[in-house]
Amino acid sequence: MKSDKKTLESAYKKYNRPEYLSTDPLEFVHFYPELPDREIVALLAASLAYGRVALIRRSISLVLDILGPRPAEFLAACSDSDLPNLFEGFCHRFCKADHLAALFRAVKRLNQEYGSLEQAYAQGVSPDHEHVMPSMAAFYDLMIKAGLEGAGHLVPDPSKGSACKRMNLFLRWIVREDDVDPGGWTCVHPRQLIVPMDVHMGRICRSLKLTGRKQNDLKTALEASRAFGRICPEDPVRYDFALTRISMAEPELFM
Template sequence: MRPLESAEARAASRPIFEKIYGDYNRRIYVSPDPLQFLYGYESAADREVVGLIASALAYGRVAQILRSVRRVLEALGEHPAEYLKRSGRGEYEEKLAGFVHRFTDCASICGFLGAIGGALREYGSLEKLFLSGWRGDIYGAMENFAGAMNAYAGCENSFLLPRPSKGSACKRMALYLRWMVRHDDVDPGGWREISPADLIVPLDTHLFNIASTLGLCSLKSANGRAAAEITENFRELCAEDPVKYDFSLTRYGIREEMTVEELFEKWHCGRGR
């Protein structure tokens, strides 16, 4: 791990990040990624439901993630928000009999879908549920959202929606918020009341290793504290949109034609090293 760089050094690196963003923050670089499922829904109401399902299942091997998300969405039909709002658990439980995605079985995913339906019936949208816990603090709103969804599902804690209070980076919920709040060539947006400036990076081991090597993180674990530190360092580069560079940076090492070594080479060349 490299030592944490100074604010001045990070600021001088912004042109490199902007070049990477301009080159790779494009829809052609999305697949294979569960984000691709959101593009098939014009309605923000459906997109927020699909996004929550796709992000919650975004753990494990990507091929398995895509298969699992596709199976759930096929069970919900063309308009998943309306379907879950009006359907009882027994209806989709029958369609999803035998479902398994690593730690998530049929009972777990159906409880999660039931929670989405409950939230939609009470609040009208997942965005309004999220905003019900908004006090200007993204972590507090995430905690409230996870707690409310778990209550709808009839459980205290759920692997599908980790809580910031447990120390987790909450990568999948942060990813969901990025998809729903930001709007550019990659992130489709749909939520209008939260600013991209308030988001935190969706931190997993891959981004943690990249950020650590680039001198953007001083910690040794990809936890909630590391996510906060990396976000603050990106905020110095782009205060209005600190997660702007997340997608383009993480293409390196995910897409076969884009290696992490290539990223580091571009980084050093761009800084004249």
């Protein structure tokens, strides 16, 4: 497969379609039309997006059944001391009830202080930033101050140099808006987004000659994002969903 704009646009038109959402945790985000609920569900779904798809979907469903149809209202009415008991017995690989409780404690407090997760995130945003890493780091610091300590691996510390794949996935979902990504946030411009880099996307990007790096770290994610940015300057992660779907449907293209 080539990495020119014509080929990537062809893949986008074929695979960036709602009917492929059943293979992605992003599908759950589409069930919540109100932005206060959607941003919470997106953060949850992205945070749990590791492991087998069937297990990811099961775990997200279990949590959403507890949070109910209006997660933002549910968390606002829930005391901090109640949170660990709500998810008692929950286990998603390394994630346990206490991790979820810490995540939602931080979410609840940020909503109380700033009015929404978007307004909290916006505190670290600048149009002069090349990409979202500075704002992501500022958001992480706010979450720590709001009680994230104890959430373990669910929200990564951007200062440690990892690709922060799941946070970049969350931002793609909540910032971009098309047939697949529901969007909602306006504080970040799509041109600042970073490709959600993992082993799978690293293999795709190397096959497309978008990076020569072997590690699937932050440097590789930035290198690939800049390469995509030369093809689509205003929306470098435009092809992310389509490429992951095509790699499953036509893996021979990336051999």
